[in-house]
Amino acid sequence: MENSWTSWLFLIALAVVALLFWPKTGLFVAISRWRELRRRERFEDALKHILAWEQRRQDATPESIGGALGLVQSSALSLVADMEERDLIHSTGGALKLTAEGQRLALHVVRAHRLWERYLADDAGVPMERLHRAAEKAEHQLSSERIDALDAHLGHPERDPHGDPIPRADGSLEKDNAVPLTDWPVADIAWVTHIEDEPDVIFHQILSTGLRPGKSVRVIENTPECLVIDDGVQEHRLVPVVAANIQVAAEPVNTERPVGLRSLSELAKGEAAEVVELGSMCRGFSRRRLLDLGITPGTRIEASLDNPFGDPRAFRLRGTVIALRKDQGDQIWVRSIGEKTTTKDLSASDCYTNPEEIKRTAENAAQGISEA
Amino acid sequence: MSQMPSSQSDRNCTSCSVHAHLAQMGVSIGHYDYLVALAGNPNTGKSSVFNALTGLKQHVGNWTGKTVTRAEGGYQLQGKNYKLVDLPGTYSLLSASQDEEIARNFLLFGRPDCTIVVVDATALERNLNLVLQVLEITEKVVVCVNLMDEAGRKGLEVDTRALSRDLGVPAIPTVARTKEGLHELARTAAGVISGEIETKAKRAQPPHEVQKALDELIPMIDAFAPGLPNARWVAFRLLDGDHKVRQALLSGELATIEAAQTTTDERFSRAISIHGSQ
Amino acid sequence: MSKSLSTPQNILDRSDQLRRALDGDFRDQVVSSLYGEAQRIAERAVRRDSSNKWDLDQRIDRIVTSPVFGLPMMILILAAIFWVTILGANYPSAMIASALFSLEHQAALLFESWGVPDWITGFLWHGVFRGLAWVVSVMLPPMAIFFPMFTILEDLGYLPRVAFNMDWLFRKAGAHGKQALSMAMGFGCNAAGIIATRVIDSPRERLIAILTNNFVPCNGRFPTLIMLATIFVAVDFPPVFASIAAAGAVVGVVLIGVVFTLLSSWMLAQTMLQGEASAFTLELPPYRRPSILRILYTSLIDRTIFVLGRAVMTAIPAGAVIWILANIEAGGTSLAQHVASFLDPLGYAIGLDGVILLAYVIAIPANEIVVPTLMMVYLGADLMTELTSFDEIRALLVDQQGWTLLTAVNLMLFSVLHNPCATTILTIWRETRSARWTTIGALMPLIFAFVVTFLVATLWRALV
Ligand SMILES: Nc1nc2c(ncn2[C@@H]2O[C@H](COP(=O)(O)OP(=O)(O)OP(=O)(O)O)[C@@H](O)[C@H]2O)c(=O)[nH]1
């Protein structure tokens, strides 16, 4: 009896030791590998942070890194020291700068992040709000070969789904050609890329209008006193000092419904319509497949069948019957056959209908600036 | 049947089951003189044409995507052996799902002597999209306008002569089920291979801007790799950002890569044709 | 100068620049211009009769996909196919069985009269040949009836409508509607079903379809289901309704398989294969008149004979193994009995018995040989019993081996849910090239099978 107990104990102990120390798969090796990975992730996150600040022409500091990565002061400092030792950054008087190698690595991570977001949005149909977190993980795991292949697969996209430029393979970054809204030509569609978050008063004023990065607006009127824009829902009047803090660019990624059009999903059964365009959110493989099936602008398309659950529905086009899910139909804009889309008439004189309000806005803005 | 360009005697012959010169050879294709590929949209009757020509029993079904791998067979016509390859259906050569990629790779890199594009007479518009894409790659094309009986049933009259004229390659009306027109099809393919039938492929006019970009790229490609059969197509692919073509260009192996691709594919498909139907 | 202009890198760089300079999507523009051209050419080449004859197809489709009739019709059609199969297979099965078994009997006698040693006769005729005879008589008639009918459906163009009707459910489960197509192919053979998943474009959804295809009972399994349904379910009904009841039972089991397909798809989509539903584009082709002759050929010669051939190839060695197991004795009982009694506790826990589990182990190469193995092990060295009708089989199972309705129900469940056969596992490996997914594809169903049958057995014993 005694004997068998001891031999059992011995066996168990042996198993435990093996589990802990087995080369390549043991617990210790696994833990140290995991820690190494964590460390690399931190490096890369820190580099990304410094790059982002450099692009905004600000100097990153150990404190800012600590804030961004959620580290206490001491670990932020040791992280910085570590990176300096590896020649990824150098600090000049508290300000941190990337070395060439650091910059390369940082761009690599940013490229991975944004391409992965693009991939998730285009090919996997992941919703906008979940992109960032998924990409935060993936960016540390993608090798540059995989990224290059992904880049080609996606057709070398220029921008991620949020509208930020994707660094190219050679490390070059498309110049962000965003301009202040005040410099934007009248009547053109502008796409909000960035809203300055300082000074606070102006920032909140902008937010209260409902404008966000990614929204598209049209400048209706631009005078030294007043800037009138239309965001598709309503018009806003902004004083130039406020409008200047909104950065806009040309690429319109409009998720909004084009004026006067219906989506394919809204066709009644048996109703025919003409395709106007594929929505810009419909990208990647899904878009290519729809095009290949002949859903191009001008195509006549007819809602032909509903199924027992109402989704997907089948449509008849070019002599064939194709079934599509609702979220695809939502992205295909159509108009009734023979109808021309009318653009909304906007009269410029609207700007002056309420001079009081304009004055108030201007005063508020000026006050905000002087307070800041 | 609206237009049967074949003569009366031919028609008599195709309706009888013993073809004058056409012999089915099944999978016994150890040696062949010419390689013929069957491409086309899904569900247009490629496998039916394949079966009728080779005497094999490739599975056929009325849904898109019945065939997902390559199958090979042979037939003999006027003393020459032809290897026929049945490909999975594809809507386009531009996008790539797995079965479509098999088809695309074979057309691009398998270098068939002739490509028969099987089209559905009842949905010509959609099918011609693919035909025009194939014509971008190769001029050695015969269009097989299949399902003519269905078209008749639906009250459609297809003028294959007009089609031939517009596309610049022969278009043959067929009914794969009853083997109508298939003899003519095989003969036309032979004619295209031998050069007896001249083809002048229609090239769809791309938008102005694209054309300008092409005009700039093509001379560059020509200067780099003189003698490349289709610089225009390579330029197209580069503008589209095709990873494979980019790689091939960088490694300077546009030609060799094609050859390598063919052999590996061949081994793969050989196994499949021997193991029979999927 | 021109030389330096056309290095590969230069060409690539320039093409990148040009691509960026094009406004709008290159692909959009090219495809639009291609379709524009296609439309022009088609307009010149096609003349349309004024009478529109499209309507028949559409009218049929409106019924086939209607909210009221759509789903019931699918189930009814499936039930009808099984009903005809059961009805038609019963008699030929008995005939083939009695012919082959009497051949076995005669041949054994002949061998005896020649003075061939007993063990050779036993091995060849009561082992190898008997396994083969069982496979042929149990498998051939149902397959020869089921396949042509199913192929007619396929040729008509009904399958895409099934996918169309089911997509919503699959989508809720995080999978793809075209999975219904690969499942339909799975009725023929799960390996073929797995290859058919290539029609699914998104890798994630395709993987789900591959891993769950096994929950469709393939032709190797539904003869087992038919036999059980006939023996255990149909007997409680008056003869007129017996075959309908049996068909209903089989359809019920198939639907349970569908439920588990959806359930396991959902579980995979929640855990290992997270992601959003991707695009779904499915063409609904016009209905076409099936070409009966070709269907008979492909389904009889190609499918039936091909599948039967494979079954026979595994039945021969399996028959030999079973004979050896049943005839080599250790300590007074045969090896088969030893193994079976070793497996008995596990078998009891899930409402089956050790012999059934042994049969499933032996049947890993091909599901077709489960029933033959069962019969041969149960009969053991008893060479005289000839089972040619379902009544005799019932007598053996219920009266001698103590099967109950629970055994039958759980065996049906186990048969639908258990691990894929070796060919299918190999196909999963070929299609995924991943040891991990292959393992999951093989083990997940097995775990399902054990858990479900265990729960059913426990509940049953507690309640009944
Ligand atoms: N009426 C009629 N039916 C045809 C004809 N040719 C083919 N079919 C039917 O059309 C369907 C599709 O035929 P397949 O040969 O499988 O088509 P495929 O192009 O190989 O299809 P994929 O492999 O999916 O690309 C089958 O049901 C055939 O029986 C024809 O000329 N007339």
Ligand SMILES: [Mg+2]
């Ligand atoms: Mg086919």
